[in-house]
Amino acid sequence: MKKLLPTSIAGSLPKPSWLAQPETLWSPWKLQGQELVEGKQDALKVSLQEQQRAGIDIVSDGEQTRQHFVTTFIEHLDGVDFEKRETVRIRDRYDASVPTVVGAVSRQKPVFVEDARFLREQTDQPIKWALPGPMTMIDTLYDAHYKSREKLAWEFAKILNQEANELAAAGVDIIQFDEPAFNVFFDEVNDWGIAALEKAIEGLECETAVHICYGYGIKANTDWKKTLGSEWRQYEEIFPKLQASNIDLISLECQSSRVPMDLIKLIRGKKVMVGAIDVATNVIETPEEVADTLRKALRFVDADKLYPCTNCGMTPLSRQVARGKLSALSAGADIVRKELLI
Template sequence: MLPLRTQPLRTQIVGSYVKPAWLVRHGHEHHHDGSWWRPEADVLQQAQDDAVLLAIHEQERAGLDVVTDGEIRRQHYDRHFVSGIGGISLEKVQDKEFQSELKSKTARTDLGDLWQNFRMSPTITGPLEWVSSPAIDELRFVKKHARRPVKAPIVGPMTLYDRLADDYYLRPEDAIMALAGVLNRELKELQAEGTDLLMVADPALHFKLSRSREIGKPVIERLLEGITTPVVLHVCYGYAKYSSSKTINPSYPEVLRLLSETSVQAMSIEYEQPGHTPDLLKQAGDKHVHLGLIGMGSHEIETPEHIAGRLREALKIVPPERLHPSTDCGMWFLPRDVARAKIEALVKGTNIVRRELGLDIPDHAIR
């Protein structure tokens, strides 16, 4: 068996998988009053364990090559990490308007008070420092139960800063660099625990490209100092749940060029729903590409033939040893039957191309 980092066409999801309605109240993801979780406190961990086991099982049953814990225990992928960082107050919450330079998606207008709750942000009140790892126990659990290589995802410093109010640092770039140091420690803890892949989700690299042009590269290099486990950096257009449409943003290629000039080993690209074409992949340089071939904007199931066709075109730009079929951003809000059918189609479509290339198909991917 080839080492994981050299295996061609490794199938996987980005990070999150279905959060069942018996576990959470969808629409309450930005309510931090306890109303997000349905089970009572005394059985919540057991319910979360069961949901993680289900997420692992469905990824493996579909035939994916790399699995995650589905990010099941995370109410929100960025704020989840705040509890492990000193210098941030969860009690001092401020209304912070989120501003994005991204103009190629149309926000939904039927989300009620969701955005008002989204704006309520914890506050930086002192120097930022790593205190504990919210993700270590998650990683230990998935490693104990998964039969495939695992990926451990965390939030990126640019995105985390945008979800905080700042009463301490004089300049945003100082706070972001401090967060990069904190999250570097988080990556080191996960690396020491042992994982096949690390992933950093930092869509704000795309949302605020002007800032990324100024400090994106040094922030990424600080984030990756001393990390030898392969790291995937995920940059997307945001959750389809919150957008009525997405179209190609002309700034997206520049984000990929920026990543290609850093020491990150791989980039995870949102590709299917915006309708990107293979020309985009020329910006990836010699990096590995995790390619989103499954869209989240509808419940329609992609056909294996569609996925195979998109993959064939991408292979004209990126060789199979550096191209890995994946999903667009976030599956947590999809119905379980839809999500399961989508990842099954991803594996079947990849197998079509594997056969055409004469590549071995893993036993777990044959159904």
């Protein structure tokens, strides 16, 4: 029998200090060559063990093998020059120096497939793997070649589809596409963003997810949240079309956010990964606080479609805080699971 309320994490877990600088987003690697390969595998094993000890049901690599959730994938593609950099506005929030698309983008070989195969060998539990979504990829680059966000997104969707199919063949149970850009560019999301995402999942036999959050707890994101008013209704703009899409799971930010929970009604019928852990604070939630968020969500989503999760990745947190939050997520889900089974 399938477990009710299976828990998972949205994305990253903190990296060990011997691999990268702790509590730092996108920290450079401390190892090189074969040592780096082995170091990443060791970190992946540690990350898996921490999820298992906390009682997480659907496990992942904790993004131990990548430096950045978008550019690590792009680094392995042809057509992008990392030496030629331009400053662009990321998700209308902050400026960043980014690589330039200088020619046709293509993927010569798999990017994460070996890492996924390694994770699959370590556990019999269901595994989830995260990839950047097409729209978030184009928002992290300067395009000097296609000169069309839509055209570039479509090319990335084809590349992501190749990678996703190989990840599925390597034993991944859920492939998640990270699309924080979906919370910003509503017209583009509805015009072609969801269509590009559907291209990325074409032909996949495993389950698929899209993760749409309000970002890590960095200053640019927390400052932006302060401008959003007493209710965050961004999801309202895109949920109707997502509800009609072929994506299986939709991952949302709900803990300590101002997202009205009743917006979940707009994706009725989908599985919902409800973010019940706030990643923008070092305060560890109590199991009861997690349970309360899940109970609120259950008013709008059927219990067999509710997947307790974190709001976003936890790379910037300390390992101790992340462990505490994982345990709270698991314990909170257990409280509600028992209530449902009475």
